Amino acid sequence: MRIGELARRTGITERALRYYEEQGLLRPERRPSGYRVYGDADVAAVRRIRILLAAGLSTAQITQVLPCMLDDDGLLAPLCPELVSALVEHRAKIDEAIDELAATRANLDVIISAEARPT
Amino acid sequence: MRIGELARRTGITERALRYYEEQGLLRPERRPSGYRVYGDADVAAVRRIRILLAAGLSTAQITQVLPCMLDDDGLLAPLCPELVSALVEHRAKIDEAIDELAATRANLDVIISAEARPT
DNA sequence: CTAAACCTTCACGTCGACGTGAGAGTCAAG
């Protein structure tokens, strides 16, 4: 299929699909005219990419991570141990981000509640 | 004082102080040479700006918020009711961000734990 | 009077996943 159909079947814009190729996430074949040709497997590949993006990974990380993944009924199974450690590491960063936001919120609460303080 | 001294006394770079003026957060006087002249009050003002930035507010929001603040021994007291509601609203956004990150983390956990799934 | 500090205004770079045209080629159908 060409890019338009893949876009329709995945719900991802053509621009994004071209971007994924630019980043090495997809490697569609090319017709002599230059048109990209995708296979059915690419529909699942895009789904995987989306899941990983939703998990907060960058395209650079996904590039390394994708070849380690097994497609299993829409679910994902990490294979390489490097992948697992990378994901765990990323999880830690998310924890940090949450902690920072919680601290930020605490700062806000101090300011907000200061209103009630005796002046 | 000139910008260098204010930078030293607040720990903020000169570039950042010029940026704050650009955004309307500070309004130093000018000498005939063009040099910015700050007053002692600006040291506290910078402190307030930093606290609000640390609370996750944008400079645009701080611009509206600053005139509503009373400087009280390094603490901040919101005065206008608009300010309070703005802060509360911002707090809600932080909550959303935390929820999103938690969801993201949950997605990650699914992928990570999938490793143990029977293949 | 000179050199070291200090200051000024531009103005582009940063980081990431795309959005948004611009200008042009491709292809199947009528």
Add this chain to the structure above:
DNA sequence: CTTGACTCTCACGTCGACGTGAAGGTTTAG
């Protein structure tokens, strides 16, 4: 042949708080 749907490759714009020189005035201690 022609229309119209589809696709291509640039290449700049987005969002924000500054970082980082560049090129050149100002002030001040000695």
